[in-house]
Amino acid sequence: MENTHLKESRLNIRCDVHARELLDKAATYTHVSVSEFVLSHALASAEKVVQANEIITLQPKDFQAFLAALDTHVSPNSALKKAFKRHAEQVSR
DSSP states (O other): OOOOOOOOOOOOOOOOHHHHHHHHHHHHHTTSOHHHHHHHHHHHHHHHHHHHHHOOOOOHHHHHHHHHHHHSOOOOOHHHHHHHHHHHHHOOO
16 A cells, blocks of 8 residues: 655745756756655755754763752742742633
8 A cells, every 4th residue: 555645735945047957966866856856855954953953862971860850859949939820820721
């Protein structure tokens, strides 16, 4: 069974002649359409950007310190209590 995805969104890109010629050449070398070439490379780049901004990597020592901090009970200070109170007043449930 073939895995097909309905493509419902359109992305329009304007570029200069040199950029278009370069994209055409690269797409030809990789035996795909210009749209497929641009989309696949844009998605790969987007994945890297998202990962760089959303994934946190810790060294084992730092990870252990993080876990220890999570396990340590700390009573809320006055600033935190004030923030919770302000949040409760501003956000309706």
